[in-house]
Amino acid sequence: MDAHEPRLSSQTLRVLGALMSSPGDELSGAQIARTTKLATGTLYPILSRLERAGWVQSRWEDGDPHILGRPRRRFYLITAQGAKNATAAVDALQAAFGRLAWS
Amino acid sequence: MELIIGFIVIVLGILGAALSRQLTDECKAWTPWIIRYLINRAINKLPDEERVRFEEEWLAHVNELPGEVGKIIAALGLLSAAQRISLRISAQKRRSDIVVSIILIFLVVPIMALAAILIKASDGGPTLIKQKQTWNGQTVSIWKFRTENIAGRHTLVGQFLKRTDLDALPTLISVLCGDVTMPSWPDCKRLLRRRFRR
Numbered sequence: 001m002d003a004h005e006p007r008l009s010s011q012t013l014r015v016l017g018a019l020m021s022s023p024g025d026e027l028s029g030a031q032i033a034r035t036t037k038l039a040t041g042t043l044y045p046i047l048s049r050l051e052r053a054g055w056v057q058s059r060w061e062d063g064d065p066h067i068l069g070r071p072r073r074r075f076y077l078i079t080a081q082g083a084k085n086a087t088a089a090v091d092a093l094q095a096a097f098g099r100l101a102w103s
Numbered sequence: 104m105e106l107i108i109g110f111i112v113i114v115l116g117i118l119g120a121a122l123s124r125q126l127t128d129e130c131k132a133w134t135p136w137i138i139r140y141l142i143n144r145a146i147n148k149l150p151d152e153e154r155v156r157f158e159e160e161w162l163a164h165v166n167e168l169p170g171e172v173g174k175i176i177a178a179l180g181l182l183s184a185a186q187r188i189s190l191r192i193s194a195q196k197r198r199s200d201i202v203v204s205i206i207l208i209f210l211v212v213p214i215m216a217l218a219a220i221l222i223k224a225s226d227g228g229p230t231l232i233k234q235k236q237t238w239n240g241q242t243v244s245i246w247k248f249r250t251e252n253i254a255g256r257h258t259l260v261g262q263f264l265k266r267t268d269l270d271a272l273p274t275l276i277s278v279l280c281g282d283v284t285m286p287s288w289p290d291c292k293r294l295l296r297r298r299f300r301r
Contacts (some may be wrong), residue, residue, distance in 0.1 A: 030167035041183035071163040
């Protein structure tokens, strides 16, 4: 595994799962936290790692914070590479568990 | 007697209700301040280039949550998030500092060797000195070529090295040793602009 590739812990898979559950949809950190039930202390290091690895991309919410009257949210979207890698990782896990179950 | 006890219980009940109401109002009033304080503490743990982004993002995150307690718990979690993000980024930065400083030292080694020979030949003193400098708010010792003689005056070679900033080349050794870090690309551009405006 490449040094920049994220470690696929169960929490990371939960984040990827939340982002993949509605392809094309962008989710804010708070929405991902609600879906995955992860605490902020766990979620943001994972999102930061996934973004640096290019598995996830993010953008600011449209609009000016002064007009919105609140800070802008940051939306996360899984990239094609992220979706491909996550699917491959899940397939590998399933294959490994399958082998374990039948060996 | 029963009447007095009943009266005391009623008075205590009223006082308790008023006090708990007051406490709730106090907590509500203090929550934004506590959240802002915790997020500021978290942001200060991050590298400079990440601070603006995460400050707005995290304020928005906490803003999206219902309930004062949930907001404070989320803000507390951000302290640990900042610590973990910062540790990972500094580990990556250290790796890139080692690679970049080795490449640059390899490229400038002939210039450094020539400078060292000229300094040694000029007065026989040491070629390198350790200079204390403030770097990211911390005092660190960095390697530089010696430009002054024992009397504290610039030597001829020293004047040239100082004017061309070549006296700072051994700082690459300090980067390799981990005493200081390579400036980020925007900082490099700013330094170069300032250097050539002089």
